[in-house]
């Protein structure tokens with residue numbers, strides 16, 4: 587992968603240092619997002635092309651899944667090795683609008699189950715972190731394969747939110763939660 591030109595490499599570089607809080611948020615939760623539940627091996631979904639960073643590495647295993655390639659880690663890694671999804675968590679860029687080209691920043695629907703920052707919503711996180719995730723979305727949306735992947739991620743997020751609303755009818759709708767630290771950054 588061209589470290590300077592590939593969209594995923596550019597996004598990884600953008601999020602190399604900036605994190606959700608000024609301090610290491612993993613200290614508050616014991617890095618909950620890096621832990622698998624007992625007996626359950628979960629992986630992080632890689633962006634198209636990102637698997638080249640982990641090929642041949644004994645400490646990262648790659649596995650094919652419906653949406654793409656998963657990387658399975660041992661629950662600890664150095665900052666420079668984090669996959670893009672880990673760098674952006676608990677946020678991610680989604681594509682909205684009739685043409686699916688409008689980049690928004692959303693709270694990852696899966697974060698509510700694991701991340702203590704999720705209850706504070708988007709605005710509880712550093713502005714430069716949110717801006718970097720947004721910029722990544724814009725970089726990725728310019729590339730055909732990455733744009734298709736972002737659209738699939740957006741659909742998956744919508745399905746997860748719909749499921750959550752179904753299971754917990756009192757949960758706020760995405761529209762009303764936008765200005766309450768909810769799903770999409772306007």
Ligand code: SF4
Pocket residue numbers: 606611612613614615616617618619620675676700701702703
């Ligand atoms: S679960 Fe949330 S607060 Fe904890 S390390 Fe991950 S992103 Fe930070």
Ligand code: SF4
Pocket residue numbers: 619620621630659660661662663664667668669672
């Ligand atoms: S790849 Fe690294 S940052 Fe991502 S879940 Fe595994 S240990 Fe955590």
